[in-house]
Amino acid sequence: MMATQKAGSAIMGLFARNRNVITMSNLIAPRHPRTRFRAAVLMPALNEETVIGDHVASILKAVDLPIWLIDDCSTDDTAERAAKAGARVIKLPARLGAWGATQAGIREAASRGLEFVVTMDADGQHNPDDIVTLIKPIINGECDVVIGSSLERGSKARRLAWRMMRLTSGLQIQDLTSGFRVLNHQAISLLAKPRATTLDYQDVGVLLMLKQAGMRMAEVPVVMSPRANGKSRIFSSWLAVAFYMAHTLLLGTLKRSRPWNQK
Amino acid sequence: MITLLSSVFGVLVASLLLFLVRRDHLHISHGLGWALAILLCALLGFAPRIFDAMASSLGVSYSPILGVALAIAALVIKALMTDIEMSRMKVRQQRLIQKVALLESELQEMTGRPTIDD
Numbered sequence: 139m140m141a142t143q144k145a146g147s148a149i150m151g152l153f154a155r156n157r158n159v160i161t162m163s164n165l166i167a168p169r170h171p172r173t174r175f176r177a178a179v180l181m182p183a184l185n186e187e188t189v190i191g192d193h194v195a196s197i198l199k200a201v202d203l204p205i206w207l208i209d210d211c212s213t214d215d216t217a218e219r220a221a222k223a224g225a226r227v228i229k230l231p232a233r234l235g236a237w238g239a240t241q242a243g244i245r246e247a248a249s250r251g252l253e254f255v256v257t258m259d260a261d262g263q264h265n266p267d268d269i270v271t272l273i274k275p276i277i278n279g280e281c282d283v284v285i286g287s288s289l290e291r292g293s294k295a296r297r298l299a300w301r302m303m304r305l306t307s308g309l310q311i312q313d314l315t316s317g318f319r320v321l322n323h324q325a326i327s328l329l330a331k332p333r334a335t336t337l338d339y340q341d342v343g344v345l346l347m348l349k350q351a352g353m354r355m356a357e358v359p360v361v362m363s364p365r366a367n368g369k370s371r372i373f374s375s376w377l378a379v380a381f382y383m384a385h386t387l388l389l390g391t392l393k394r395s396r397p398w399n400q401k
Numbered sequence: 402m403i404t405l406l407s408s409v410f411g412v413l414v415a416s417l418l419l420f421l422v423r424r425d426h427l428h429i430s431h432g433l434g435w436a437l438a439i440l441l442c443a444l445l446g447f448a449p450r451i452f453d454a455m456a457s458s459l460g461v462s463y464s465p466i467l468g469v470a471l472a473i474a475a476l477v478i479k480a481l482m483t484d485i486e487m488s489r490m491k492v493r494q495q496r497l498i499q500k501v502a503l504l505e506s507e508l509q510e511m512t513g514r515p516t517i518d519d
């Protein structure tokens with residue numbers, strides 16, 4: 139246990155800036171031949187040119203991880219500004235939505251054999267300083283998925299929505315809609331599969347798939363800032379909200395684990 | 402009169418089917434299904450007493466409604482199968498879009514050339 143914790147601390151030092159440890163080859167699996175890195179930050183982005191440059195820069199300042207920005211057909215300069223700030227930009231030729239864009243990054247991570255990925259929103263809500271906190275349980279082998287949970291950001295309507303989602307899906311996760319997560323290589327392999335491509339959103343469907351595959355999930359409290367440009371992409375209108383809720387509640391009801399199937 | 406109407410309808414739809422397949426607007430595999438449907442319509446159009454016999458054996462008092470009910474059931478099944486196929490196609494399309502993006506990104510890293518415009 140102490141050896142694992144020491145190893146975990148050493149590995150954490152590698153990803154945080156001002157690290158003292160230079161190599162980690164003795165501590166974890168051999169490097170995949172196609173990549174210099176064993177992890178990456180994935181950010182799906184749509185029209186975030188006003189914040190993306192600063193956001194990428196702040197992530198690079200906080201952790202020594204490559205940033206893969208998956209541009210979901212932005213019509214502004216999001217991709218250019220992200221590239222200028224130091225991110226690798228993967229441009230989708232057609233718009234797929236946040237989950238489709240995220241899965242593109244996950245598929246790349248799977249093909250490169252990454253140990254883990256951090257998924258973040260590109261709108262500046264997620265604090266890069268929390269990345270190290272979220273990575274720690276993954277490095278220590280305590281779980282397969284870590285969710286950055288911010289219950290304070292929830293309005294009454296959002297909390298009611300979360301409650302309804304928990305009721306229909308059977309998931310016990312508090313912040314069901316958080317996009318701030320860390321996935322280890324097992325979760326990466328699972329979510330890279332075609333079955334995950336049938337999902338439209340990254341929340342209940344993805345979490346149910348992870349749960350039913352026996353993935354260990356943990357929530358870590360984080361602080362999330364208000365959206366920098368104020369407008370949600372998914373909840374752009376009440377009709378969009380209604381469709382999302384109907385879709386998610388039905389999905390949760392139909393796909394929830396039956397008592398006789400629970401692991 | 403109904404026999405004449407259903408026969409004319411059957412001939413019209415058969416002609417349309419032939420036109421669509423010849424002009425490659427309809428894939429022949431879908432054409433097979435529609436051809437079978439037209440043959441059945443033609444058969445029942447020329448021999449409506451078949452419905453009377455089926456209806457009396459099933460206990461349906463008004464035999465024409467049996468034809469309507471079967472037609473609706475067939476259309477529902479067809480619509481469901483179409484949605485299933487569209488779901489599969491959507492997944493394939495989405496994964497192809499992801500793959501193109503990843504390959505373009507890797508190519509750009511290797512060559513430094515910008516991506517191809519759509």
